[in-house]
Amino acid sequence: MDKQAKETKYTYLTTIACPLCENELLVKRFRQVRMRVLRWDPDHHVWYANDLHPVRYFVTVCCWCGYAAGNNRFSDLPAAEKARLKGRTGGLQVTEAVNVERDDPELVAQCFGHAIRLGLIAKVPASVLGSLYLRTAWFCREEGDQAQELDFLRLAYQSYERAYQEEDLPIGPMTRLGLIYLLGELARQIREFEKSSRWFNMAVRLKEDLIAEPALAKLVHEQYQQMRDDYKKYQEENH
């Protein structure tokens, strides 16, 4: 593949090694600093100018052995997961360009589906599944598929709820307040208002966390209010 011809003002290509079969893979990466943000959604999804969709590239797939995972942990494959995946990574036919060209939404959907399937086989932590489901929901949002988006938001919520019960905090860059906020916001989006209320209530009581993370504190207060407004509207509509 002509590497230079595929690079743009916003993206570049690099090679990484597959942690399962050790072959080299060509992958596209985004130059975040050059990308102009149009707006942030309250669940941290970002809309970019110039028709840029990095979420389409979230999953990296090995075209040689079929291993797939989110970019945030592709190279970092724990031994126990590696053992569970042995001989079970097939099922997705892709070319060497799979991590470079994701213009076809069908291919993007297949990559997400494959990574989720392997995540279940490998028994990855619930938070890892949550991040795959959440990004699949973002992809559906960018495609304008609201019904599918809602299905994946539900799965993301369930996984993060399990992560809250099972995993030690912080989970990577996600703090205690970050996770509790995300649970409140996802519950709001899937219209589980009682659950949402419980999470936001918990968030506003974490005084020290709120002081330490002022940007997140602002979101907590905004989305707690948004949830109350949504719930009021929902009650009026269903009365």
Ligand SMILES: [Zn+2]
């Ligand atoms: Zn591989």
